[in-house]
Each structure stands twice: as structure tokens, then as C-alpha cells.
Amino acid sequence: MQIGHITLKNQLISAPMAGVSDKPFRELCIQFGAALAVSEMLSSNPEVWRTPKSKHRLIHDDFGIRSVQIAGACPNEMAIAAQVNRSLGAEIIDINMGCPAKKVNKKLAGSALLQYPRLVENILSSVVKAVDIPVTLKIRTGWDPLNKNCVEIAKIAENAGIQAIAVHGRTKTCLFNGNAEYDSIKRVKEAVSIPVIANGDINSAQKAKEVLAFTGADAIMIGRAAQGKPWLFQEILHYLETGEQLAPKTLSDIKPIVFSHIKKIHQFYGEEKGFRIARKHVAWYLADYSPDDLFRRSFNTLDSAQAQLEALEVFFENH
Template identity: 50%
Template sequence: MHIGPYALPNNLFVAPMAGVTDRPFRMLCKQLGAGYAVSEMVTSRKDLWNSLKTSRRANHEGESAPIAVQIAGTEGPMMAEAAAYNIDRGAQIIDINMGCPAKKVCNKWAGSALMRDEAGALAIVEAVVAACAAKGVPVTLKMRTGWCDTERNALRLARDFENAGIAMLTIHGRTREQGYKGYAEHDTVAAVKAALRIPVVANGDIDSPQKAAEVLRHTGADALMIGRAAQGRPWIFREIAHFLATGEILPPPATREVQRWLTDHLHEHYTLYGEDAGVRSARKHIGWAVRALPGGEAFRGVMNTLDDCDAQLRAVHTFFDHLAEDHALLPAVLGAANQDTIALQA
């Protein structure tokens, strides 16, 4: 599969999630089988580009190509300028956020709120595509099925976006009104795929190899995008890839493998965020990794009291050392779709 000039190793993608898909997490998911990953959304507000948050989100050191950056905003010229800014800092693909359902985003008429103003949404796409075309960079877009159940306009918008030059379209199978409640429906994705010539990606509730195969069959989509199910279980990408290729379910990973993946991830995380921010923001990643494991809930309680990176790492090592004594393979872990996650899938 290709996005513009970039050949991807497979059709399993990591969804952009605010507060989750930073560079260390994207690199881990790629290591464990994801063929493509999109960054957390970067604001189009120029006055925030020099903030610590934005500088971290624009950090791509050591990340394998293609580097994909998602931008969010409400005005075409600002979004075009944001695209150019990120391209100058290493972005090779620009993704437009029209899918985030968070109130703090939609209240400013960004994210999925843009779908309510079809003319405005198209103007943003045209401005960003023009700015990126001048630099030879493809533009993709992620959106929802519509604003609410009575305003499902994804198909109409998708046709306009394709005509405006979007190179690939991802659809989360929920409306903005749903947020992450209820179930994703993929009939809309199937309708969009049947109508478009560009690649279409299905997203929403893909939390197992079997569900991945079912969504591919139902939609005819070119690729799958996985978000919450990868939290604490980044090896889901290699599980899905193996199942799609062979029809077989991989055994759980070795407990020591998971221990190594998590600790390597934590080292990268601390390097990006530093001691104070790193130890706090790492808690959610550790919590997702252990919450369904034996003793995981009790460990989370202890781990959340630790306030330095070395202590956090020692605690993780001790937990997995004890777990490995009784379980050579990781015990069954609940799908991330059942987790009360705090992440925002953009």
C-alpha cells in the first residue's frame, strides 16, 4: 500500500491519540508490527508552536519514515501554515484532524465539529492540499461518520475531499455525538470505500485479529487503524498481521518479552519528557500494560505513588519478575476496548 510516494510495509496503522501516540509509543508500535503511525494532533495556532507540548509532539528523532503529522484547527490559511511548519520540521505526510470528538476541540469548531460546516471543511482541505503540493507532500484526513445520527455526511464530504486532492481517508465508525460510546458501525466505511478511488481506512472497535478480519471483509477497506486496543497491548499489530496471513492466532507473548518492551519504552519516554513530566505521563502506559494482569490493580495503586523514574522502573521490573515466575507467557489480557481509557482518539 502507498500514501503518495511512500510504500508502507503493511496495512495496519496506529491511530493518532492525544496524550498517547507520542514518538516513543509510535516507535514501539512500529517495532511490534504496525506499518504506519500518525502523530498526536499539533495545533495550527502559531502562538503555541514554541510551547513545550508542541515541541515534543513535533519531535521525530529516530523515527522511521514516513513521518506523518496530524494538524488541527479551524481556518484554512492557519492550517496551511501549520502544514508547512511541520513539513519544515520533518513531516513527510500531513493528516487533517476532522475526527476528534473532545469538547475542548469541538467547542472551538475544530476536529469533528468541522463536519458541520461542509463548505468550511472543504476550504481547509483545499488550502492544506495546495500548501503541501508545493512541497511535494501528500495530505490525508481522518473524520467520523457525521456529527450525529441524523447528520451522517461522511460520504458526501469524502467525495469532495477526494476531488480536492486528499490522498487517503480514514473513517472512525461513530458520530461525534457518540464519542466512544456504543459500537462503531462500518456500513458507512463500506459506502465510502465503494464510492472513492483513493485508499480508505477503517477505524473503530478493532480490538482483536478476528474483528480486524471481519471489518476488512465487511468494508473492503484498504487498511485498518487501531487506537485504544493498542494501549498496553502494542503487539496487537503483529497478532493481526499473523492472523490475516495465516488464519492462526498467535500465542501470547513471553512475559519477559513484554517486560523488555515496556522498560525500553519507558527509557525512551523519560528521555523525551524528562524526570518530572516523564514519571507522571508514564503512569498511564504502565497502568494499561498491567491492569488486567494478576496483581495489576494493586500494583497500579503502588506505582502511582512513585515520583521518580528510577523507582518507577524498579517497580516495573519487580512486578514482571514475580509474574514471570508463574507465567512464562503473558496471561490473557482484556481487550483495550473494554478499558475506561482517558485517551482522546483524534
């Protein structure tokens, strides 16, 4: 698959997820076969760029293709944000028009923009003109089930010079409820000639193949299903290439993965913040292996990185 002049090695992309798609997580997804791991959303507001959170979100990856997602509602600010990230090493700029979060939408960013096609056009054109690297777009199918305008937005994007578009198969008001609908993604694929990326509820190798076949999409984007299961990319890739399913990973299989990831989180964020960030990842990793939440609850009371590593060692020894 091509995104402008950039060639992806396969059809699998790791979705940008706020609070999840940090450098340690992106690196893990690339390690397990994702062709591209998009950074978590970065505000286009320059006033927040110097905050600790934004500094961690600025991309400094030494692996894979560096794709940075930006969000905002001002065409000029978005253009400047794209230029800043380009100067920091971004190879792709991704524009967020799919986030359904209230705090994002109340600023007219994220999926709220789908209600204003003219503003969408202005933002996309401004960003495309501002940088000399490919610009991509992530959207939902529309604002609500009665106002699905993803085909219109996709055509605007193509005309503005967007190089690929990812479509989550839900409207803004649907949030993450119900099932993703792929009919709209199929219609987008039929309406434009730029690459289309299908997103939403792709949580298994079989589902990935079915979605690709039904929508005709050029690639798929995996989000929540990879939380605590980054090897999902490996499973999907193997199934698409061979038609065979890999055996499920055992606890002993995931132990080195968990330890490596948690140590990188501690290192990336530092002692004070790292152990807090690590908690949710450990809960995701162990959800299928330890259904009761006794360990999770005790793990969440630990207040140091070393205590977390020691507790994990005991857990894996006893299971």
C-alpha cells in the same frame, strides 16, 4: 497500499491519539509491524507551537514514515501549519476532523467541522495546495446519528486532492460509546477511489480481518486497542498473512517491552514529566496480567523514574 507517492508495507496504521502517540509509542508500534504511526494532534495555532507540549509533539522521528496530524478551523492557519511541519521533515500531513473532545470542538476544530462541508472544502484545498507531500484526512461518520455525512465529506476530500481518508465508525456525539458501525465506512469505500482506512473497535486479529472483508477498506487504523498492547500489530499481521493466531504474550514476554518503553518515556520527557507520563502506560500494560489495582495505585504514588523502574522489577519478579 499507496498514499500519494508513498508505499506502505502493509495495511496496518497506528492512530493519532492525543497524549498517547508520542515518539516512544510510535516507535514501538512501528517495531511491532505498523506500516505507519501518525503523530498526536498538533494545533494549527502558531501561538502554542513554542509550548513544551507542542515541542514534544513536533515530529523528529528517525524511524518509519513521518506523518503529522494537524487540527484547526482556519484554512490559512492550517496551510501554514502544514508548511511548517513539512519544513521539519513531515512526509505526510494528516488533517483531524474526527476528534470529539469538547475543548477541540468548541474551537470549531475536529469533528465539529463535519457540520460545515464548505469550510471543510476550503481547509482541505488550502492545505493540499500549500505542501508538496500527500495530505490525508481523518473523520467520523458524521456529527450525530441523524446527520451522517461521511460520504459527502469523502467526496469533497477526494475532489480537493486528499490522498487517503480514515473513517472512525462513530459520530461525534457517540464519542466512544456503543459499537463502531462499519456500514458507513463501507459506503465511503464504495463512493471514492482514494484509499479508505477503517477505524474503530478493531481490537483483535480476527476483528481486523472481518472489518477489512466487510468494509472493503484498503487499510485499518488501530487506536485504543494498542494502548498497553503494541504487539497487537504483530498479531494482526501474522493472522492476515498466515491465518494462524500467535500465542498470547506472557508476563515474561512483555517485561523487556515494558522496561524499554518506560525508559524511553523517561528519556524523552525528562525526569520531572516522564514518570508522570509513564503511569498510564504501565496501567495499560498490566491490566490483563494484574486485574486488581493494588500495584497500579502504589505505582502512581512513586515520584521518580528510578523508583518506577525498581517497582517494576519487583513486580515482574513476584508474578
